[in-house]
Amino acid sequence: MSSTKAAVIRECRPNLTAYEAVYKKIHANPELSHCESETASLIIQHLRGLSADFEIRAGIGGHGLIAILRNGTGKTVLLRADIDALPVAERTGLEYASLRRQIGSDGKETPVMHACGHDFHAVCLLIAAETLLRARQFWTGTLVFLFQPAEEAGDGALGMVNDGLYDSSRHNCPIPDIVLGQHVAPIRAGVVASKNGPIMSSSDSLKVTIFGRGGHGSMPHRCIDPVVIASHIVVRLQTIVSRVVPPDEVAVITVGSIHAGEAENVISDRVFFTVNIRTLDEQVRHTVLDHVRRTITSECEAGFCEKGPQIEHHMSLPVTVNSENAEKKLRQTFAQIFGHEFVVAPKSSLASEDFSILAGSIGKPYCFWLFGGIDQQLWDSLAAQGKLDTVPINHSPDFAPAIHPTLETGGDALVAAALTFLESSP
Structure with a gap:
């Protein structure tokens, strides 16, 4: 499979025009932690439109949901995206900028913005779901696409676990052999960065x-x-x-x-x-x-x-510490798929994630990586001027990742990662 992953992605990746529209809709309609009902409904509607083969289980730990795709015997791989937004007033000036205000779980009304890129995470996972659905002839096993609420509140992953995510008498999510996730970052669009050991x-x-x-x-x-x-x-x-x-x-x-x-x-x-x-x-x-x-x-x-x-x-x-063996395999795959656009992160990020709880709660390995979202021409121009410290970062009201190639990169990375740990079809 390793020599054909790039070909599988090229052959099976859907036209992203429709996903650009989905992205703009989610970005313009962000929802705070524990309030993600519209976003969850949109995701469910999209998945059902793709195929009846997705087993969808919703309302997990609030507005969390999973979509299970079974394809014969083999390993189980869980791919995760978070879907909540932040109480930030957007000032990007984008035509699809958020104007939304929402009453949060604390009862206070605030402006809301996808200032951390979770809209990209959700749409990239939808892209990966369709790509892997179309690529079923190339892999066997089980895929779980998990859309997590309340990451910004710090209790979304734990909330899903405590609500019986893996409990056979509750939501009965198949126990994954590996849990995989990613985060858009204020680095050059098209770049994928991984790191062994602590990454966040x-x-x-x-x-x-x-x-x-x-x-x-x-x-x-x-x-x-x-x-x-x-x-x-x-x-x-x-x-x-x-x-x-x-x-x-x-x-x-x-x-x-x-x-x-x-x-x-x-x-x-x-x-x-x-x-x-x-x-x-x-x-x-x-x-x-x-x-x-x-x-x-x-x-x-x-x-x-x-x-x-x-x-x-x-x-x-907790600290997000990538599994050594899993990260080593992913590093090889990403180098093959992205070439010089794949880099080993020079140091750990001091941002934090609750992603690892989805794996740590069941004693399974996991791997987490970053992918770039800053417009390539803007990045190169600021780099030439020595002004990369002015690039808008996550949680900024000016954070506006470029739609392309960010969607392609994020979708391709998830697909490549999943194929790395799934059995190849005979």
């Missing part, structure tokens, strides 16, 4: 409340000022990276929000702030988390707080 970081988010004693701004000696205490904590947390984490390891600690009080002459009785921690090694992760908690608690004691801090660990995503 862990992410831990904390909500912290510091309790002081409020009062009049003119009488600080009668108060315990939580703003001062929180300020010491924010500064002190940065020394964990510089003085606790080994210099050859990676860790990032970000205090992303902080809030206290409403008036300048009132000392508040409490402060709320959020902390995000990213690491690439489990031992470093545990060390940093321990020191973050100790720092917060110690500064509260030093500030004479009458009540200890409240520390809520509200989101936790």
Whole structure:
């Protein structure tokens, strides 16, 4: 099969004009995490239009769904795409830009945008589904196309698993031998990048409340000022990276929000702030988390707080660590399919994913890779000027990947990856 994968893709890839229209529709109508009902319905409608051979099971962990394609005996391969969007106001100026506002699960209305490229992920997986459907004469086994909600909320994959994704008495998804996924990235369109070992970081988010004693701004000696205490904590947390984490390891600690009080002459009785921690090694992760908690608690004691801090660990995503054997096989395939457009990622990304939970929860290997979305002429022009740091990145209101060749690249990569682990047809 390895010598014919490129030929199979060329022969079986559908005309992408219809998929360009599907992409524009999804992009213009994004939905927040846990609110992806329209997107899921569109995907189901499209799959049913392709073939009745897809066994579709919906409503998994919210708006998650799977489409199963059986084709004789052999291995089971699961291909995953996430489908949710972000509370971002789009300013790309595209003719199909999102103007949508939506009430999220928190009850607040916000603008919504596919600022992370999940619209590409969904459409590329649909392209792969049709390609592999048309290519059934070239492979045997079982394919699972999984469309996951709520990746941005950090609980979508776990939600599907906990809702009985693999439970025979619930959704009965065939247990995969390998789980595969990808993410569009702010790199040159047409490029595919993989990496052995850690490719994306862990992410831990904390909500912290510091309790002081409020009062009049003119009488600080009668108060315990939580703003001062929180300020010491924010500064002190940065020394964990510089003085606790080994210099050859990676860790990032970000205090992303902080809030206290409403008036300048009132000392508040409490402060709320959020902390995000990213690491690439489990031992470093545990060390940093321990020191973050100790720092917060110690500064509260030093500030004479009458009540200890409240520390809520509200989101936790594991390190995404590619299987060595699986990544080695994929690297060979991608080099054959994409030639010089395939690259080995020089370093791990400090973005995070919940993708690995779909495999880790059942003890199966997985592999995750990146594919480029930045217009080639724009990329080359900015590279020549030394201005690649101005390229709009994921989560930016200006993030606007080029439709082509991004759709082709993402679809082809999924098909090539699936064929790598499926048995070739006799």
